[in-house]
Amino acid sequence: AQSVTQLGSHVSVSEGALVLLRCNYSSSVPPYLFWYVQYPNQGLQLLLKYTSAATLVKGINGFEAEFKKSETSFHLTKPSAHMSDAAEYFCAVKGGSYIPTFGRGTSLIVHP
Amino acid sequence: SQTIHQWPATLVQPVGSPLSLECTVEGTSNPNLYWYRQAAGRGLQLLFYSIGIDQISSEVPQNLSASRPQDRQFILSSKKLLLSDSGFYLCAWAVRDRVYEQYFGPGTRLTVT
Numbered sequence: 001a002q003s004v005t006q007l008g009s010h011v012s013v014s015e016g017a018l019v020l021l022r023c024n025y026s027s028s029v030p031p032y033l034f035w036y037v038q039y040p041n042q043g044l045q046l047l048l049k050y051t052s053a054a055t056l057v058k059g060i061n062g063f064e065a066e067f068k069k070s071e072t073s074f075h076l077t078k079p080s081a082h083m084s085d086a087a088e089y090f091c092a093v094k095g096g097s098y099i100p101t102f103g104r105g106t107s108l109i110v111h112p
Numbered sequence: 113s114q115t116i117h118q119w120p121a122t123l124v125q126p127v128g129s130p131l132s133l134e135c136t137v138e139g140t141s142n143p144n145l146y147w148y149r150q151a152a153g154r155g156l157q158l159l160f161y162s163i164g165i166d167q168i169s170s171e172v173p174q175n176l177s178a179s180r181p182q183d184r185q186f187i188l189s190s191k192k193l194l195l196s197d198s199g200f201y202l203c204a205w206a207v208r209d210r211v212y213e214q215y216f217g218p219g220t221r222l223t224v225t
Contacts, residue, residue, distance in 0.1 A: 032212045043118075043202055043216035044156075051212075090156065094212035099146075104155035 002027045002095030006103035014111050019063075019078040019085065021106050026072065027095030033074040034092040034100065035065055044090060050074060061085070086110045114139035118203050118217040125224055131176075131190040133220050135203030138184065143205040145186040146214065147178055150200040162186060163208075198224045 007022040025031055032051045036044040048059025055067040061084075065076045076089060088107050094100040115138045125131060137143050147159040160178035162168045168178050175194060179187045186203055203217040 034213070036216075041200075041219070041221065043218050044204075044214075046213065046215070049213060099158060099161060100212050100214065102156040 002031065002093050002101050004091045004093045004101060004103040006089075006091050006106050008106055009104065010107045010109060012109040012111065013081045015083055016080050019076070019081045019108065021076040021089050021091075021108065023065075023074045023076065023091030023103060024072050025074060025091075025093045027093055029095045032094040032100075033065075033067060034094075035059065035063070035074075035076050036090045036092065036102075037061075038088040038090065038105075040087075047076070047089070081108075081110050083110050083112065114205070114215065116203060116205055116215060116217040118201075118220050120220060121218065122221045123223070125193050125222065127195055127224055128192050131188070131193050131197070131222070133188040133201055133203075133222075135186040135188075135217055136184055137205045140184070140205070140207065142183060142208050144208060145180065146204040146206070147186065147188050148202040148204065150202065152199070156202070159188070193224045195224050198222055 003026045005024045013019055034049045035047040037047045038044045047063055048057045050057050050067045058064045063078045065074050067074050088105045090105045091103040092100040117136050145162045148156045149159055158171045160168055160170055162180045165180050176190050201220045204214040206214045
């Protein structure tokens, strides 16, 4: 079985502040992990992915995530938030299942 | 490069009316295809996935159905819509040997009145 838990349905930061979106996973096999971003009324866009290579993964728009097996985590970070980062972010895991499992999403709010 | 299309972009339908949403993928062959639904304030719910023409798996029992008449075409249908069918419908595709990495279409906003 596989699952992901995204801590916090909403995260609010000021422009220029650190962004940290949390994701913990559960998987019976070594997982593949993903972060997707969804802007209002649009589809999901792959932000970055971990597929058992480097544990620190860099994605688009300055985001990165670190795979920590001991903590079963794959948190998404960005050093400095921009107004354009305001969106819904989804963590997903693919373990032994044929299809990835998505978290419930975290809405990132960026204040000027 | 690959492109995924969905239409219509928005749809308002009365309860009890039929539904047909279409998704097509360009620039790839033999993709895996998926239908998801997002209800307001909720995550993604996988509805159907397909690994080939006429090979469709249903994840959630409901009044919706899916068909794949061509390799790169995926259709979501209903004979009679319910209010609870309102939501944002997303089609996605994946390469056959990288099924974990999905690419999403722009979505269809369905409102059932």
